[in-house]
Amino acid sequence: MINNDILRRIRFVFDYSNAKMINIFSQANTDITSDQIIALLKKEDEEGYQACNDKLMCQFLDGLIINNRGLKPGTEVPAPLKQLTNNLIFKKLRVALEMREEDIIATLALADFSMSKSELGALFRNPDHKNYKTCGDQVLRNFVKGLSIKHRGK
Secondary structure: OOHHHHHHHHHHHHOOOHHHHHHHHHHOOOOOOHHHHHHHHOOOOOOOOOOOOHHHHHHHHHHHHHHHHOOOOOOOOOOOOOOOOHHHHHHHHHHHOOOOHHHHHHHHHHOOOOOOHHHHHHHOOOOOOOOOOOOOHHHHHHHHHHHHHHHHOO
16 A cells, blocks of 8 residues: 555544644654645645655654554664565554454454454564465555544444
8 A cells, every 4th residue: 555545544544633643753753744744645646745655654653653552661762664564554553553353353344354363463474484474455455444434433
């Protein structure tokens, strides 16, 4: 999925204002302006669109984790990853929202998407593991859709 789409959808699901988005980015030591937020939330064909690179998306997700769960005592804000995969985005969303396997499966079911615990577990494994499975756009899209239904209704 395109990072801008994920950013736009997460903002919609939780009804974040520009100020809240700026606060989330600041949790990960990232300074961003309201104008930059607006540019990131625009669609590709709109004037003023700014692509959200993997580093910026990682900073947003890390900020979301810190905002929702706090920073572990004795640790610092993690350095942003330069390359994100759907698996890492999904994992960071799971951590930020403090969701267990059952919660994720129920959220996917809201979007009429079924997945077993073993299939889900394969998405969160280490990429070097023999049972690792790449998370496709469809899984991530349906997860965010399920979150939308759960938090905002149909």
